[in-house]
Structures are given as C-alpha cells and as structure tokens.
Amino acid sequence: MIAESTPDAPGSLYLHVPFCATRCPYCDFAIHIGDDHLHQAYVEAVISELDHLAPAGRPPAGLDTVYLGGGTPGLLEPALLAKLLGAVEAKFGISTGAEITIEANPTGVSEELCRSWQALGINRLSLGIQSLNDRALRWLGRNHDSAGAEAALVAAAKAGLENVSCDLIYAIPEQPTHVFQEGLERLLSYSPQHVSCYELTVEPNTPLARSIATGRVARPQEQDFIEQHRLARELLENAGLFQYEVSNYAHPGRESRHNLSYWQGGHYLAAGCGGHGFLSTSAAGRLGVEVDTHNVGVRYWNLRSASTYIKQVRTRGHGRRGFEAIDRDQAEVERLACGLRLRTGVLLSMPGQVAGAERLAQLGLVTVAGQRVAATAKGVEVLDRVTLELVTATPARQLK
Numbered sequence: 001m002i003a004e005s006t007p008d009a010p011g012s013l014y015l016h017v018p019f020c021a022t023r024c025p026y027c028d029f030a031i032h033i034g035d036d037h038l039h040q041a042y043v044e045a046v047i048s049e050l051d052h053l054a055p056a057g058r059p060p061a062g063l064d065t066v067y068l069g070g071g072t073p074g075l076l077e078p079a080l081l082a083k084l085l086g087a088v089e090a091k092f093g094i095s096t097g098a099e100i101t102i103e104a105n106p107t108g109v110s111e112e113l114c115r116s117w118q119a120l121g122i123n124r125l126s127l128g129i130q131s132l133n134d135r136a137l138r139w140l141g142r143n144h145d146s147a148g149a150e151a152a153l154v155a156a157a158k159a160g161l162e163n164v165s166c167d168l169i170y171a172i173p174e175q176p177t178h179v180f181q182e183g184l185e186r187l188l189s190y191s192p193q194h195v196s197c198y199e200l201t202v203e204p205n206t207p208l209a210r211s212i213a214t215g216r217v218a219r220p221q222e223q224d225f226i227e228q229h230r231l232a233r234e235l236l237e238n239a240g241l242f243q244y245e246v247s248n249y250a251h252p253g254r255e256s257r258h259n260l261s262y263w264q265g266g267h268y269l270a271a272g273c274g275g276h277g278f279l280s281t282s283a284a285g286r287l288g289v290e291v292d293t294h295n296v297g298v299r300y301w302n303l304r305s306a307s308t309y310i311k312q313v314r315t316r317g318h319g320r321r322g323f324e325a326i327d328r329d330q331a332e333v334e335r336l337a338c339g340l341r342l343r344t345g346v347l348l349s350m351p352g353q354v355a356g357a358e359r360l361a362q363l364g365l366v367t368v369a370g371q372r373v374a375a376t377a378k379g380v381e382v383l384d385r386v387t388l389e390l391v392t393a394t395p396a397r398q399l400k
C-alpha cells in the first residue's frame with residue numbers, strides 16, 4: 001500500500017533525530033554522539049521547521065506515515081517525542097491507522113519504554129539488531145551484545161508491540177555464513193513481522209574504510225554477499241517473510257508503508273538535520289523553492305550538523321542546505337530504478353523499454369506480464385545491470 005498523498009500534500013513525513021550513544025565505525029549518517037544537552041533545542045528547531053513545511057500541504061486525511069529515523073530517535077525522552085508528535089499532529093494531522101515508526105537500538109529498550117512509545121501513537125519499532133553474534137557485533141562497534149538484542153525483542157513483545165522490524169547486516173568479515181545462519185534462525189524464533197537485511201557497505205571516509213585501507217581489518221568478501229543474500233532470502237521466505245523489496249522482508253500486510261512511498265515514487269516531507277524530502281513543484285513553490293514548472297518535482301536536503309541546523313532554523317525558519325529540480329527524464333530513471341527493487345516490479349511506459357525488458361526476460365533476469373516488469377531472484381543479484389538495460393532502452397527524447 002502506498003502512503004496517500006495528493007501532488008500538493010505529501011502523505012509521508014520523515015523526521016531525522018541525529019543523536020547516538022556511540023559511533024559505529026561503518027556509519028556515514030548525519031549523527032551526533034553524546035550531545036544530550038542539545039535534545040531540547042533540537043526538537044524545538046524541528047518543530048519550527050514543521051511550521052515552515054506546513055504550507056507544503058496538509059493531506060486531506062492527515063499523514064499516512066511518520067518515520068522517526070536517525071541516528072537513534074529512541075534516545076529521545078518520551079516527553080520530547082510527545083512534543084514533537086504533538087506538533088506533527090497539529091500542523092499536518094495524522095490519519096487514523098497511520099504507520100508511525102521509531103528507530104531504536106537495543107540498548108535501553110525496555111517494556112516500559114515500548115509502552116510509553118505506544119501511548120504516543122508509535123505503532124512500529126525498527127530495531128538495530130545487526131547481528132546476534134557477539135564477535136560480529138564487536139567488529140561492527142555496536143554498543144550492545146546479542147543478549148541485549150534478544151532482551152529488547154522480548155521487551156517489545158511483552159509491551160504488545162505488534163509491528164517490529166529488525167535490521168540485520170550480512171557479509172561481515174567476522175561472521176562466516178554458518179554463523180550468520182545461526183543468528184538469523186535465532187532471530188526468527190522471536191517472530192519479527194519485518195526484517196531489513198543489508199549487505200555491509202564500506203562508505204568512504206568512515207573509520208571502517210580507513211581501517212580496511214590500512215589493512216587493519218579485512219574487507220567484506222563478494223562470495224559472502226551472494227551466499228548470505230541467498231541464504232537470508234531462503235530462510236526468511238520459509239518463515240513467511242516475503243522479499244517485497246531487495247533488502248526488505250515482511251509478513252503480508254507488514255511491509256513498511258513509509259519506505260514503500262519512497263520506492264513507489266511518492267512525495268514526502270522531511271525535517272531535521274540530514275533529512276531529504278521530495279515535493280511536487282507547486283508544493284515546493286510554496287516553500288520559496290522556485291523551479292520551472294516543466295519539472296515534475298523538487299528534492300531538497302538539509303544541513304547535516306545538528307548545531308548548524310538549529311542556528312539556521314532560528315534565523316531562516318528551515319534547515320535546508322540545497323535542492324534540485326527533478327525533470328521528467330530523471331524522474332523516469334528513478335521510477336525504473338526504485339520500481340525494479342520491488343517484488344511487484346514497475347510498469348513500462350514506452351516501447352523501447354518493452355524491447356529491453358524482453359531481452360532481459362530471455363536471460364531469465366526479469367518476468368514480463370503485460371506492461372509490468374519485475375526482477376527475478378537471478379535478476380535481483382545483478383540489479384544494477386537490469387536497471388541500466390531498461391534505462392538505456394529509454395531514449396531521453398521519448399521522455400519529453
């Protein structure tokens with residue numbers, strides 16, 4: 001299901017909360033370590049930015065999804081979360097049955113905390129478990145161990161949270177495939193409704209990238225990527241969690257509605273440092289972001305540093321650092337690239353694409369049903385190639 005939105009009124013809102021207890025060496029998100037004294041000022045700045053964004057539109061039935069991501073939003077005091085969500089409700093409305101997600105790390109997640117989140121309307125928890133092997137968790141620099149992760153899962157279940165997603169990382173050099181399998185099987189014994197399973201990515205300019213460059217730690221191995229990706233799909237699907245997106249698995253009806261709105265090309269608002277939003281040109285115009293109306297949308301992004309963000313919101317009302325107009329060609333490329341990540345695939349919109357899809361189907365990389373194309377399991381493993389084939393089969397002049 002896609003978040004309900006009209007061209008002028010996005011149905012989804014992302015709120016970035018950058019605070020973390022410790023820095024994981026592989027992380028390149030916009031984060032702040034140990035700046036607890038900033039929490040209050042930061043939440044006030046985000047609320048001010050919501051005032052600025054409100055002219056971009058109030059969906060008729062209120063927001064369909066709100067996503068508190070980070071960083072570690074679970075570190076915010078419930079009273080500050082209440083203030084933030086209260087402001088969201090006041091400025092945009094939140095629809096009945098909306099999906100409201102909070103990301104948290106296992107450390108500090110208790111039954112009591114889960115209950116307090118539920119009392120605020122938060123109905124989905126995304127838990128950064130990453131591994132259930134202590135050696136792998138130490139290698140990742142996580143500040144929890146496997147017992148802490150399992151305790152958090154038990155706490156969420158006891159609190160009655162019925163929509164829990166677990167993040168896992170695979171192809172960790174310290175975690176051979178049989179250890180990854182043991183951890184995944186143990187995780188499945190807790191019956192999570194959703195699992196996000198990402199390969200370890202070495203982002204440039206992270207402590208992990210530097211450690212690999214100096215030979216201090218091993219580089220993730222290509223063979224582990226493929227082997228563990230296949231194993232994850234088999235174990236998760238056998239447990240009834242279907243791969244609805246390349247890296248995401250869910251019981252039917254428990255797919256992330258918020259993330260689906262991104263992958264299905266929906267418009268969404270974002271507030272907070274490091275946030276990225278995507279608006280229609282008319283909605284963006286009301287925020288003072290002027291682009292030619294032949295474009296189909298505007299992507300904007302905020303300052304990454306929380307303290308700079310707070311200062312700018314105080315003086316200018318928003319934390320925006322930049323924006324770009326998205327024209328039809330770019331939108332089409334993004335539509336294909338995102339749609340191909342989904343099990344349901346994407347609709348082809350022009351003859352060149354159909355010919356490209358038929359070539360890929362002969363290689364067993366996609367299935368084609370009418371105008372809809374979807375990557376096969378084999379195609380998912382070479383998705384960049386599949387996407388490129390369809391994009392190059394889409395002459396730019398046909399997009400005008």
Ligand code: SF4
Pocket residue numbers: 019020021022023024027028029031070071072105128
């Ligand atoms: S907890 Fe998440 S956001 Fe925070 S440093 Fe680790 S990976 Fe980054």
